[in-house]
Amino acid sequence: SYEVTQSPSLSVSPGQTASISCFGDKLGNKRVGWYQQKAGQSPLLVIYQDNRRPSGIPERFSGSNSGNTATLTISGTQAMDEADYYCQTWDSSHWVFGGGTRLTVL
């Protein structure tokens, strides 16, 4: 079965750019979404189709996907962006999540 992996944690200072990566075999040939999950809350879709933002998601969230790596980029990271972030793709009628990356803003 297809798998995607993420680094478990990332720390950035407020105002810096956070880049969260997701790795999978030929992931660039698949569509990738990203979810933000804050403590005690349900996940929220922040990027779909590699680089599209749902309505209401701030412009500082962007995405890319090429080769074996998809990346979620948060420009000008704010304290409110501190959360767990999950990448997700689809393969053979299975929806697949990465293990998540905990973003700390300090």
Next chain:
Amino acid sequence: QVQLVESGGGVFQPGRSLRLSCEGSGFTFSSYGKHWVRQAPGKGLEWVAFISYDGSKKYYADSVKGRFTISRDNSKNTLSLQMNSLRVDDTAMYYCADPDFSNYYFDNWGQGTLVTVSS
């Protein structure tokens, strides 16, 4: 967006069965597929099952295939997950979720219902 409300969670013994429900509001419930996604305490998200808008297509994660059954009753705006032969590692928050227009992503989530499997 349609509001999704899960119910049926609690504490259950290994080997037992339980049925989770997800009630959706709004007249569009029957127009779209539905998913169950779970999250073990302190762990990541795991997709569990999908059912098409009319119930004709069902897909399951390998970890639950043969033990869990997803179903829906569009006349009652209700999604269900029948969970049999429960295992300790089924302990998780269970979310129902709506797919987006492409059916690749999850763009609407319920608040979840917690299932604990313990002897």
